[in-house]
Amino acid sequence: MHKKLLATLLAAMLSCSFAVQAIDLSVQKKQQMLADSQSQDIAKQIVSLAFSGQSDEANFRLLRVKQPEQEVVRYLVIKTISDRHPEYTSDLAVFVDTQRKVVPSLRIVDQGEGFRFSSPAFSYQQRAQRLIDSWKLNDQEIELYIGVENEKLALRTWLTEDPELSSQREKLLIDNVDKFSPQALNFLIDQITDENVVSWLPSSDVMVAMATVSRNPHLYSLLWKMKAGNAQSRELERLGQDGSDFSIQQLILASENPSLNKRSLQLLAKYAPASQHADDFLVSRMANQNDAKVITTSIEAYGYGRWFNEWVTEHPELLKR
Secondary structure: OOHHHHHHHHHHHHHHHOOOOOEEEOHHHHHHHHHOHHHHHHHHHHHHHHHOOOHHHHHHHHHOOOOOHHHHHHHHHHHHHHHOOOOOOHHHHHHHHHHHOOOOOEEEEEEEOOEEEEEEOOOHHHHHHHHHHHOOOOHHHHHHHHHHHOOOOOHHHHHHOOHHHHHHHHHHHHHHHHHOOHHHHHHHHHHHHOOOOOOOOOOHHHHHHHHHHHOOHHHHHHHHHOOOOHHHHHHHHHHHHHOOHHHHHHHHHHOOOOOOHHHHHHHHHHHOOOOHHHHHHHHHHOOOHHHHHHHHHHHHHOOOHHHHHHHHHHOHHHHHO
């Protein structure tokens, strides 16, 4: 189910759940509800969805449980999640925050001579709040997660609408981009790589953060075409330490940026003996005198002298250039 449609359905269902009339429970009835095997099984299914990055499906499944059983299932779910002390993701945080906001309808009443005291029968709100507190999440982070995971955040507007908040929001995004679900991250990336969005790009720091986490080729393609700065240079060095086929391909593409060309060739030379892709590319660049000097100097610096002699023998045309 599409996330936007599901989010709309969930909002409607949640608004209905807020209007449920309060019901008094005895302690005995509460224990019976907690021990119900069907509620426990449903709770396990929902927990599994929540931990697998499907908070929208988890919410939808939970809201389909009829009252008053829904409330005990919600409690069992939040209790199970909190007992596992998980590292948070934005998807999981949105799910927990959603449960925190649902007003309980079942209550335990303690009544005696001259007093009557009631409290929630199932303290899922308090458990959810403690879990969010343990993650040290603030309202700004929760708001960001909700906007991204529900595919409602307009990235350009959010980053640029208030100049006084731009730097703060940019840092917030960079610090949390690795917490987004893959679907949520793709939602943001699509707002950047869409062909209709050519007049605006986020800062290099934001681009690097999103590219590093997503490994999205289209995002990297735009990154290497931007004016090179410290962010691109840092990412170039990171890729140069990685040595994977993907990283080598990005180093090749980065070399098309004049400001990154020399360092890209130096890093590619490191992998020439082991990577045919890097080897072929460097051979093609030896036609340029300046590039050839960078490549040969780098190969010698890496201690590949013997390999270089074999390389030249294999490609005699290099000596004629």
